[in-house]
Amino acid sequence: MGGHxxxxxxxxxxxxxxxxxxxxxxALIGGGIVGFVIALARISPLKSVRIASAVYVQLIQGTxxxxxxxLGYFGLAAIGLKVSPLAxxxxxxxxxxxxxxxxIWRGCIQSVPKPQWEAAExxxxxxxxxxxxxxxxxxxxxATPPTVGFMVQIVKNTSLASVVGFVExxxxxxxxxxxxxxxxxxxxxxxxxxxxxxxxLSLFSQRLERRMGRGRSNLAPA
Amino acid sequence: xxxxxDFPAVLERxxxxxxxxxxxxxxxxFATVLGALLGTLAAVGRGTHNALISGxxxxxxxxxxxxxxxxxxxxxxxxLASLGLKFSAFAVAVAALTINVGAYTAEIMRAGFxxIPRGQIEAAExxxxxxxxxxxxIILLPAIEKVYPALTSQFVLLMLASSxxxxxxxxxxxxxxxxxxxxxxxxxxxxxIVAVLYVILSLVMRAGFWGLGLVLFPRRxxxxxxx
Numbered sequence: 001m002g003g004h005x006x007x008x009x010x011x012x013x014x015x016x017x018x019x020x021x022x023x024x025x026x027a028l029i030g031g032g033i034v035g036f037v038i039a040l041a042r043i044s045p046l047k048s049v050r051i052a053s054a055v056y057v058q059l060i061q062g063t064x065x066x067x068x069x070x071l072g073y074f075g076l077a078a079i080g081l082k083v084s085p086l087a088x089x090x091x092x093x094x095x096x097x098x099x100x101x102x103x104i105w106r107g108c109i110q111s112v113p114k115p116q117w118e119a120a121e122x123x124x125x126x127x128x129x130x131x132x133x134x135x136x137x138x139x140x141x142x143a144t145p146p147t148v149g150f151m152v153q154i155v156k157n158t159s160l161a162s163v164v165g166f167v168e169x170x171x172x173x174x175x176x177x178x179x180x181x182x183x184x185x186x187x188x189x190x191x192x193x194x195x196x197x198x199x200x201l202s203l204f205s206q207r208l209e210r211r212m213g214r215g216r217s218n219l220a221p222a
Numbered sequence: 223x224x225x226x227x228d229f230p231a232v233l234e235r236x237x238x239x240x241x242x243x244x245x246x247x248x249x250x251x252f253a254t255v256l257g258a259l260l261g262t263l264a265a266v267g268r269g270t271h272n273a274l275i276s277g278x279x280x281x282x283x284x285x286x287x288x289x290x291x292x293x294x295x296x297x298x299x300x301x302l303a304s305l306g307l308k309f310s311a312f313a314v315a316v317a318a319l320t321i322n323v324g325a326y327t328a329e330i331m332r333a334g335f336x337x338i339p340r341g342q343i344e345a346a347e348x349x350x351x352x353x354x355x356x357x358x359x360i361i362l363l364p365a366i367e368k369v370y371p372a373l374t375s376q377f378v379l380l381m382l383a384s385s386x387x388x389x390x391x392x393x394x395x396x397x398x399x400x401x402x403x404x405x406x407x408x409x410x411x412x413x414x415i416v417a418v419l420y421v422i423l424s425l426v427m428r429a430g431f432w433g434l435g436l437v438l439f440p441r442r443x444x445x446x447x448x449x
Contacts, residue, residue, distance in 0.1 A: 062421035064385035066396060071413040078409035079227070152288065159290035163389065170292060183300035191289045191297060198288035 005185070009176045016172025017193050023158045023168055026090045028151060031097025038102025039109060040131075053102070060099035066160055068092045073164040089161035097154055104150060108143035109135060145212060149205035152198045159194070169193060232411045235402050242398030243419050249312070249394050250381035250427075253319035257380070258373075260320060261327025262362070268328065269335055279328070286325035292386050294318050299390045315387035315394070323380045330372050334365030367439050374431035378424050385420070395419060 041053035060068070073088035083091075112135050120130040162171035173190040177183050267279035286294065298318040302309055309317075338361055346360045366373070388397035395416060403412040435442070 059417075059421060062382070062424040063417045064382040064396065064420055066385040066388070067399070067413055067417050067420060070396075070399070071410070071417065074403065075410035075413045078403075078407065156288075156290040159292045160386070162292070170290070183296065184304045187293055187296045187300065191285075191293045194289045194293060195285065199284065202284070202288055 003180060005176075005180060005182070009180070012176060013169065013172050013189065013193065016167060016169040017197070019167060019172075020155065020158050020169040020194075021197070023086075023089060023093065023161060023166070024151070024155045027093035027097050027154050027158065030090065030094030031101055031154070034094060034098035035101030035105060038098055039105035042102065042106045043109060057099045057103055060096060061103075065092070065096050065157055066163065068096055069160055069164055085161070085164045085166035088164055089158070089166045093154070093157065093161070096157070097150075100150060100153070101147065104146050105139070105143055108146070109139045111142055112138045141212070145205050145208040148201060148208060152201045152205070155198050155201070156194065227411055228408060229411050229415070232402065232406055232408045232415060235406075238398050238402060239395070239415060239419060242393075242395035242416075243423060245312075245393050245398075246381065246384055246395040246423065249315055249319065249384045249387065249392070250377070252316045253323055253380060253384070254377045256316070256320040257323035258327055258377075260324035262331050264324060264328035265331035265335060268332060283325045283328050286322055287329070291318070291322050291383055292389060294322055295386060295390055311387075311390050311392040314390060315384070315392035319380060319384055319387070322383070323376065326376050327373065330369045330376060331365060333372075334369035335361060337368050338365055367442060370431075370435055370439070374428070374435075377431070378427050381423060381427055382420060395423075 038053050038057065041049050042057070044050050044053075069089065069092045072092040073083065073085065076083055076088070116134055116138065117130070120134040125133065158168055159170040161168055162174065165171065167175070169190060173186050177186045180186065264279045264282060267275045268283065270276050295315070295318040298321065299311075299314050302314060302317075342360050342364075343356060346356045351359070384394060385396040387394055388400060391397060399412050399416040403409040406412065
């Protein structure tokens, strides 16, 4: 116990911050892939697929991420499936992010103007062609600002992985605090590091939103 | 290894689960009411032309929205302790959640204020309404009506996020679950039950807000606009 905050502690926090970024990237890619499938399933022509994906979204969005993490780490361990903290955190965040990104992206796909869908159908494009060549390229443009905005949520939510013992920024802060016991100073530093990671993303998302608004007004009929 | 689930062993603690769910709702209710007040004040403050007021409001909103709730809870918990103030974990949890949801409410309310047509305010001025009357009838109430769906889903998210308060051992549903699973060694069953309870709580809250919306906004009900 005792001692002062020194360069080694800060290096340790820096390492934790790198893991926060790593876990965020895992969650974004994993959640993005599953979320894309969810978004397509939500507007599927098959009613059973639509209902199943809607139930998935409702269940995940009605459960706290913390409980999903506990279920993935302690829950699976208790029934005999031992998983590492990284695997549990990565999988839980993937399931969680997928439900939210899936809903965001479904909204973006559906907000592509109706005449575009009809024109594509009128040109005798198949369902896949219509999606790949007409709707998705436009939906991606609409989806970029909210997706960047949601990345802020992902970075912040990785802090919960600390409770299953994954050493990211929050957990490394707790470890440093265990040896120094200066909680307020250490958590303030942690908050500053999170802010430094999230605020640029927030600003970028806002700028994208404004830029898109401009593009839209250009497209509007005079 | 065989997979054996034993839900009855955990379900016999149903009174504890129920008490935890009630505590979570209580926590969420306190934070929602206080956070709505704080957030509305911050949104009004951010809209003023006085930089001494709008500046700090902006810093508050951006700081909270760009840092994790878990860090905020620890900062409030240890911050109050280092000032020599002793509060119950529940009070600290309410304070931290209020500060957190206040920032999100402020952003939503700001969007609501910006959606009020300028002409409405000018018309009210033309009718010689006082500043306070204009703020209440022309700006605040219509703004709340516009952003009501966004506000209520933020409050449901707050209820779910309150699970994080188990980390400072505030008494609520997740804390109860942690205790039961360490007592029964049935982590999987415990957290499944808790997940189901949270889903039910969020459905109950959403239904409650929908009903409240029908009572609060009769005009909207007459027009048949979905809430």
